Amino acid sequence: MMFTEQYADKVIERVLGEQTYWDLTNRQTFVTDTYNIIRWWRKLTVALGYEDNDSPSMWHIWGAYQLLNAKTLPDWSELTALSIELLNDNLDKATSAQLNSYPDWLWQRASNELGEQWLNVAQGLNNPAKTYLRTNTLKTNASALQVELARENIECQLLPDTDTLEVTKYGHLFKSKAFSQGWFEMQDAGSQQIAPLLNVKPGLRVVDACAGAGGKSLHIAALMQNKGYVLSMDIHQHKLDILKKRAKRAGVHMLETRLIKNSKTVKRLKDKFDRVLLDVPCSGTGVLRRNPDAKWQLANNNIENLITLQGEILQRYSQMCKPGGRLVYATCSILPSENQQQVHAFLENNPQFKLVEELSLLPGVNTHFDGFYGAALERQV
Numbered sequence: 504m505m506f507t508e509q510y511a512d513k514v515i516e517r518v519l520g521e522q523t524y525w526d527l528t529n530r531q532t533f534v535t536d537t538y539n540i541i542r543w544w545r546k547l548t549v550a551l552g553y554e555d556n557d558s559p560s561m562w563h564i565w566g567a568y569q570l571l572n573a574k575t576l577p578d579w580s581e582l583t584a585l586s587i588e589l590l591n592d593n594l595d596k597a598t599s600a601q602l603n604s605y606p607d608w609l610w611q612r613a614s615n616e617l618g619e620q621w622l623n624v625a626q627g628l629n630n631p632a633k634t635y636l637r638t639n640t641l642k643t644n645a646s647a648l649q650v651e652l653a654r655e656n657i658e659c660q661l662l663p664d665t666d667t668l669e670v671t672k673y674g675h676l677f678k679s680k681a682f683s684q685g686w687f688e689m690q691d692a693g694s695q696q697i698a699p700l701l702n703v704k705p706g707l708r709v710v711d712a713c714a715g716a717g718g719k720s721l722h723i724a725a726l727m728q729n730k731g732y733v734l735s736m737d738i739h740q741h742k743l744d745i746l747k748k749r750a751k752r753a754g755v756h757m758l759e760t761r762l763i764k765n766s767k768t769v770k771r772l773k774d775k776f777d778r779v780l781l782d783v784p785c786s787g788t789g790v791l792r793r794n795p796d797a798k799w800q801l802a803n804n805n806i807e808n809l810i811t812l813q814g815e816i817l818q819r820y821s822q823m824c825k826p827g828g829r830l831v832y833a834t835c836s837i838l839p840s841e842n843q844q845q846v847h848a849f850l851e852n853n854p855q856f857k858l859v860e861e862l863s864l865l866p867g868v869n870t871h872f873d874g875f876y877g878a879a880l881e882r883q884v
């Protein structure tokens with residue numbers, strides 16, 4: 504397997520920055536093909552007859568990608584050895600994990616955990632990701648945002664009964680006036696279903712304890728109509744710095760950030776919040792459409808370490824929830840060991856909490872969006 508330590512999105516961003524003369528169509532083709540080649544890497548290498556540890560020729564990878572998508576190859580010497588018959592012969596002998604382009608360990612783990620659902624989820628996670636926007640209702644509404652973006656040649660459709668737009672024709676989203684005015688945030692439509700589980704109201708005190716760059720904190724602030732208090736915490740200051748900039752652009756002024764330096768930062772906040780969001784670090788297996796390189800970077804023992812960390816965060820950070828308050832545990836994982844099993848273990852040890860709502864989005868099974876899990880727990884008075 505030939506992979507570098509670099510993240511695909513960063514490499515793509517760098518190349519696009521260098522190739523300033525490419526038009527929008529060229530840029531989109533480059534992004535789509537790069538993500539697809541990473542997504543289908545294992546299937547492509549197997550079709551070409553490579554072993555897992557071989558370093559394949561990139562000409563061959565590109566050629567196989569074209570042929571398997573029913574395209575004709577250009578008459579280049581680097582590609583003369585390739586034919587669709589050769590690829591299909593090799594694929595006839597391939598395993599399900601190879602055909603669906605997953606590492607064996609992940610295929611095995613997910614099949615054990617999800618049973619018959621896994622094949623559909625595996626296929627659902629191989630679809631290219633769509634782009635969704637969350638309207639910042641502190642500044643505008645979804646229809647006005649749609650009209651404003653259309654003026655800049657960015658077409659969107661409104662998802663019924665939501666503030667979510669699906670982008671159907673791309674333009675320079677982040678150079679748009681709507682973006683600089685803070686009218687939207689890019690956020691998957693599945694991810695937009697997590698903050699509502701908190702059932703926030705204006706005036707409440709809310710902590711988002713694994714806030715990262717603040718996708719969900721900003722959503723919470725909008726749902727609270729900018730009234731009350733949101734504390735966004737993380738162990739990485741650079742993420743909180745991005746969050747502060749985003750909050751400023753979004754016109755959010757009831758939010759503070761705080762770096763978690765040690766266990767005291769959280770202990771001091773015991774019983775202080777009406778709502779607690781724990782959007783814990785996870786395998787990211789629900790968002791493989793967006794980050795297909797994670798398939799090749801993850802390892803089974805990373806997931807085991809994450810499961811231990813998630814359990815610790817849930818146990819320690821739940822202390823910040825007041826009696827009568829609500830806690831939401833969330834992941835972007837499709838694995839029950841990071842989701843339902845964590846919550847059930849927590850409830851067994853903490854009978855003062857009761858499960859009141861549970862959301863499980865499984866691509867290919869019950870959603871076209873990314874895979875997310877959320878459980879809302881209420882702390883009894």
Ligand SMILES: C[S@@+](CC[C@H](N)C(=O)[O-])C[C@H]1O[C@@H](n2cnc3c(N)ncnc32)[C@H](O)[C@@H]1O
Pocket residue numbers: 712713714715716717718719720736737738739742763782783784785816
């Ligand atoms: C799933 S991401 C959060 C995404 C974010 N909520 C959003 O909506 O954009 C998980 C976050 O947890 C943070 N994290 C990792 N370990 C942590 C810990 N022990 N306490 C708090 N945050 C932690 C990571 O830095 C990461 O930003």
